[in-house]
Amino acid sequence: MPARILAFDVTRGEDSRGRMAPVTAPAYPYTGERDWQGDERALSRFFSGDVLGFEQIVRHYSTMVFSLAARLVGPTEAEDVVQETFLRAYHGLGNFRGESSLKTWLYAIALNRARARHGTLGRLRAIFTPGRVREDDPFASLDAAADPASTPEENAVLKERRTRLRAAIRALPEEFRAAVLLRDLEGLSYDEVAAVLSIPIGTVRSRLARGRALLREKLS
Amino acid sequence: MSARPFVPRLADEDLDLLLSRSLDGDLSPEEEHDLETILAHDPAAARRKEELQRLVAEARALPTPAPPFALATRVNSNVSEKAGHGGSVFHRFGFYPPPGTAVGAMVLLGIVAVAITVLKPAPLRVAERVEGPVDVFFTEGAGGIAATAAKASGALANAEPARAWSVAVRGEGARRWMLRRAPEGRPSVASTQASAFRITLDAEGRVTSVRALDARPVQPALLEFVSGLVFAPVVTATDGILRDEKAKDERADASLDRPAEHPSEIEVEISTR
Numbered sequence: 245m246p247a248r249i250l251a252f253d254v255t256r257g258e259d260s261r262g263r264m265a266p267v268t269a270p271a272y273p274y275t276g277e278r279d280w281q282g283d284e285r286a287l288s289r290f291f292s293g294d295v296l297g298f299e300q301i302v303r304h305y306s307t308m309v310f311s312l313a314a315r316l317v318g319p320t321e322a323e324d325v326v327q328e329t330f331l332r333a334y335h336g337l338g339n340f341r342g343e344s345s346l347k348t349w350l351y352a353i354a355l356n357r358a359r360a361r362h363g364t365l366g367r368l369r370a371i372f373t374p375g376r377v378r379e380d381d382p383f384a385s386l387d388a389a390a391d392p393a394s395t396p397e398e399n400a401v402l403k404e405r406r407t408r409l410r411a412a413i414r415a416l417p418e419e420f421r422a423a424v425l426l427r428d429l430e431g432l433s434y435d436e437v438a439a440v441l442s443i444p445i446g447t448v449r450s451r452l453a454r455g456r457a458l459l460r461e462k463l464s
Numbered sequence: 465m466s467a468r469p470f471v472p473r474l475a476d477e478d479l480d481l482l483l484s485r486s487l488d489g490d491l492s493p494e495e496e497h498d499l500e501t502i503l504a505h506d507p508a509a510a511r512r513k514e515e516l517q518r519l520v521a522e523a524r525a526l527p528t529p530a531p532p533f534a535l536a537t538r539v540n541s542n543v544s545e546k547a548g549h550g551g552s553v554f555h556r557f558g559f560y561p562p563p564g565t566a567v568g569a570m571v572l573l574g575i576v577a578v579a580i581t582v583l584k585p586a587p588l589r590v591a592e593r594v595e596g597p598v599d600v601f602f603t604e605g606a607g608g609i610a611a612t613a614a615k616a617s618g619a620l621a622n623a624e625p626a627r628a629w630s631v632a633v634r635g636e637g638a639r640r641w642m643l644r645r646a647p648e649g650r651p652s653v654a655s656t657q658a659s660a661f662r663i664t665l666d667a668e669g670r671v672t673s674v675r676a677l678d679a680r681p682v683q684p685a686l687l688e689f690v691s692g693l694v695f696a697p698v699v700t701a702t703d704g705i706l707r708d709e710k711a712k713d714e715r716a717d718a719s720l721d722r723p724a725e726h727p728s729e730i731e732v733e734i735s736t737r
Contacts, residue, residue: 299540306536314529323532330539334547409522427488428523434490453477453484459523460515 283346290337298337302330305347308430309354315413315425316358325361329354348439351432355422355440412462420455427452474502483513487520630735631693634660637730640698644669647692649685660733661690669695677731690734 286304289297306326313325332353340349394402413421413429426437427448437452438445474482482499485491491499503510631643660677671691676682 295544298543299536302539302543303536306539307531310531310535311528319529322529323535323538326531326535327539327542331543331546334543405522406526409519409526413523424523428520429526429528431524434488449485449490450481452488453481456484456516456520457477457480460512460519463519464515 287337287340287346298334301333301346305350306330308347309350312351312354312425312430313358315429316355317361321361325354325357328357328361332357344439345436348432348436351426351430351436351440352442359418408463409459412459415462416455416458420451420458423448423451424455424459428456479509479512480516483509483516486513487517629689630733632733632735633695634731634733637728637732640728641665641669641695641730642698643693644696645694647689649688649692659686659735660731662729662731663690663693665695665728665730669697671695686734690732693732695730 283301286297286300290301291297309329310322310326313329314322316322317325329350333350336353340346344352413424416424422441423437426432426440427434432440434445434448437448441448443451479502482491482495482502486496486499503513629646631646632638633641633643659682662675662677663671664673666672671693674687674690676687
């Protein structure tokens with residue numbers, strides 16, 4: 245019987261000091277696994293009692309979930325959110341009826357976990373370290389790598405604009421922030437955003453428009 | 465003379481919605497046409513669209529945070545480990561309390577405990593309801609001193625062949641009074657037969673008058689024993705509230721110079737076992 249090889253991540257963009265580096269390739273699809281056979285096959289494998297089915301789901305979606313979690317709660321707490329998301333998914337997969345895609349279902353869990361974590365820990369942190377958290381850009385290391393085709397001045401301007409944009413997105417009211425994050429940063433369709441947030445598509449349109457308008461006002 | 469095209473006038477919010485949807489390719493051909501007409505005749509709207517277009521392009525170009533090394537492996541190990549233990553009891557029922565719930569619940573319990581301690585609500589006296597006769601034990605012989613504890617008393621452990629007076633409050637009185645204490649002096653067991661008495665109690669539960677209901681003569685010692693009985697009012701949770709109300713009424717009566725206490729009359733049956 246061949247030895248089972250557990251999941252190994254294809255690591256991307258991490259320097260020797262463990263800092264995150266930017267990803268220049270399109271973010272989606274994230275998976276680098278050759279044996280990914282789709283949601284249905286992974287699910288049927290899981291429901292038939294094969295734990296590898298769930299491991300495939302984790303390998304395929306953990307990067308996406310991490311990306312959303314990092315943008316919601318910051319990279320330092322994102323892994324905890326990912327752990328909680330998949331643990332909850334494991335226990336709740338029996339109730340998954342396939343009315344939405346597995347991807348939007350996982351995103352919805354991650355969003356709720358991030359809200360819960362951010363709600364509790366965020367408030368506590370704000371009490372004990374006022375003014376510090378909001379000023380830091382937890383994604384500053386993503387902009388560390390300069391584009392060799394641009395001049396140093398252009399790179400500096402780009403970095404400054406990105407920092408301001410991220411700060412403006414973080415400062416958005418939660419309902420608009422989630423819509424903008426899911427649509428513009430995570431690349432979900434209107435239907436998928438509606439499924440993740442459990443709101444009608446019309447509400448997605450209006451929240452996106454309002455969120456983008458607020459961003460434009462802040463950055464102009 | 466050329467016809468001037470119809471230019472829809474939109475509020476800022478409606479224009480933002482149209483522009484936002486146009487960036488996502490969500491407009492119908494008619495809406496697209498209306499928007500183009502607006503943009504062609506309104507430089508401010510055209511500038512708004514450019515800013516929004518640039519903003520969305522920059523947001524979509526933001527670098528994606530890369531996961532830490534071996535994230536999926538750690539997640540799978542964690543899930544395997546926790547699922548192997550069956551998970552938390554809460555998780556098995558699909559309930560995932562948010563972080564800090566346990567601490568919050570403990571703090572809440574602490575606040576409630578402190579509130580109860582500080583406010584000190586009046587203790588609720590709940591007496592055990594006595595439905596049947598109450599046995600009063602004593603030791604036969606050895607000086608003739610009766611141990612007058614109630615049935616549940618631990619003093620019976622060392623008792624010699626024990627005999628008991630059975631003191632039963634009969635009828636309606638049993639709902640209001642229970643035996644509290646029996647006198648130490650006792651009549652002779654051998655010469656005592658079952659007897660019934662109608663007794664009158666004061667507000668403290670002490671016997672103020674005794675009348676034998678049996679026609680046969682009653683041993684004086686037995687009469688003395690009955691006279692020494694002390695009763696206590698039966699108080700239940702609801703009675704306690706009613707008694708509080710009654711006490712208020714009685715205080716009001718006292719202020720009007722009316723008698724506050726009324727003696728109670730009950731029937732008691734005394735027998736030996």
